[in-house]
Amino acid sequence: MRFPWFKFTVAAMLAMNAWAASALSSVTGMRLASQPEKTRLVLELTATTAQKIFTLTNPARVVIDLPATSLVGKLPAGEGLVNNLRAAKRENGDLRIVLDVRSEVTPRVTWLAAENGAGPRLVIDLPASKSAASSTSIDNQKPAPAAETSPVAAPASVPVTLSAPQATKSAASQSHARDLIIAIDAGHGGEDPGASGHRGTKEKDVTLAIAQLLKERIDAEPGMRAVLTRDGDYFVPLGERVHRARQLQADMFVSIHADAVENAGPSGSSVYTLSSKRATSEAARYLADRENAADLIGGVSLEDKSNVLASVLLDLTQGASMSASMEAASHVLEQLDHIGNIHHQQVQQASFKVLTSPDIPSMLVETAFITNPAEEQRLADPLHQARIADAVLTGVRDYFYSNSPPGTRVAQLKLTRQARN
Ligand SMILES: [Zn+2]
Numbered sequence: 001m002r003f004p005w006f007k008f009t010v011a012a013m014l015a016m017n018a019w020a021a022s023a024l025s026s027v028t029g030m031r032l033a034s035q036p037e038k039t040r041l042v043l044e045l046t047a048t049t050a051q052k053i054f055t056l057t058n059p060a061r062v063v064i065d066l067p068a069t070s071l072v073g074k075l076p077a078g079e080g081l082v083n084n085l086r087a088a089k090r091e092n093g094d095l096r097i098v099l100d101v102r103s104e105v106t107p108r109v110t111w112l113a114a115e116n117g118a119g120p121r122l123v124i125d126l127p128a129s130k131s132a133a134s135s136t137s138i139d140n141q142k143p144a145p146a147a148e149t150s151p152v153a154a155p156a157s158v159p160v161t162l163s164a165p166q167a168t169k170s171a172a173s174q175s176h177a178r179d180l181i182i183a184i185d186a187g188h189g190g191e192d193p194g195a196s197g198h199r200g201t202k203e204k205d206v207t208l209a210i211a212q213l214l215k216e217r218i219d220a221e222p223g224m225r226a227v228l229t230r231d232g233d234y235f236v237p238l239g240e241r242v243h244r245a246r247q248l249q250a251d252m253f254v255s256i257h258a259d260a261v262e263n264a265g266p267s268g269s270s271v272y273t274l275s276s277k278r279a280t281s282e283a284a285r286y287l288a289d290r291e292n293a294a295d296l297i298g299g300v301s302l303e304d305k306s307n308v309l310a311s312v313l314l315d316l317t318q319g320a321s322m323s324a325s326m327e328a329a330s331h332v333l334e335q336l337d338h339i340g341n342i343h344h345q346q347v348q349q350a351s352f353k354v355l356t357s358p359d360i361p362s363m364l365v366e367t368a369f370i371t372n373p374a375e376e377q378r379l380a381d382p383l384h385q386a387r388i389a390d391a392v393l394t395g396v397r398d399y400f401y402s403n404s405p406p407g408t409r410v411a412q413l414k415l416t417r418q419a420r421n
Pocket residue numbers: 187188194195203257258
């Protein structure tokens with residue numbers, strides 16, 4: 001059954017959005033953060049707007065013009081490649097933001113969708129070295145009208161610094177078997193320190209250390225490759241962590257955290273997967289957004305499918321991911337049990353944003369309680385961090401050797417090993 005009124009309503013709503021965007025938009029917040037490879041400026045807006053971004057030399061500047069836009073939020077202080085920021089309302093109603101930069105840069109521009117009550121965000125990345133930038137023609141890229149509700153990357157931009165594999169999973173042939181991609185997510189970071197222990201150990205430092213050790217181990221495994229959602233002490237929004245993993249078409253997502261409670265008593269590891277309640281609400285969101293999102297779900301576009309077919313496809317994909325998550329999480333929990341005590345004997349289910357990819361098996365590992373003095377000490381100990389990384393690796397490897405996706409090197413290695421036995 002078709003719903004012509006639905007299409008009409010969507011078109012009318014998009015037209016109204018476009019009108020609203022051209023009539024009025026406000027910058028309600030600005031954040032500047034520097035990382036080793038880039039400096040990132042994030043503008044929080046009430047609505048998407050056309051943007052014009054260009055560079056000037058002598059002295060080097062980056063100019064951002066936003067039509068019919070006002071500035072409500074404050075300008076951040078200079079950081080990283082940006083010495084100073086200025087803003088002014090121009091006579092034509094444009095808001096002009098000028099960044100005084102240390103050296104010539106080629107900015108990269110991305111729009112991030114409105115999400116969880118927050119408005120759309122315009123992300124401007126200034127790569128640390130000129131050679132890192134590839135795009136130059138970024139003037140006047142008006143985001144698609146759908147940017148209000150869907151992730152829309154400006155065409156010439158690369159929103160993340162991780163390199164995305166070009167081949168799709170299904171395209172891998174026998175002779176070119178692909179590596180499994182494991183996205184490792186170090187919880188918290190930057191302005192979000194996470195929990196902290198009585199001696200001052202910060203969760204964000206522990207999670208990063210373990211994530212890096214886990215990456216080394218996964219990269220050393222034949223047929224596996226790890227990518228980190230953050231590789232330094234900086235803030236990455238939860239939605240962007242999920243987005244990065246999906247862009248990379250990761251085969252698994254593992255988020256590393258440390259648990260915390262008021263009193264010092266509780267101890268042990270827990271492993272979580274997404275609750276079915278949250279999965280249901282995420283499915284509804286994906287279905288509602290599918291007219292706008294160019295997103296593939298499990299390699300399939302839902303955009304051109306009927307409501308019924310789309311919901312069946314999504315249901316199948318999500319169901320498969322959730323049972324895979326559960327099985328992989330049990331393998332990891334079993335390994336954690338070998339190196340320390342377990343807080344919850346079973347895999348737990350909860351509503352964590354980072355676990356919401358509909359097509360990537362995902363788990364969150366609460367490695368230990370940072371609020372328990374003995375566990376805090378162990379969490380800060382590189383030897384124990386390595387033990388945790390080993391346990392997670394073994395769990396993930398066990399899972400993939402019992403469930404190897406076709407076309408992967410691990411599937412081939414498994415056959416070779418079976419033939420040898
Ligand atoms: Zn945490």
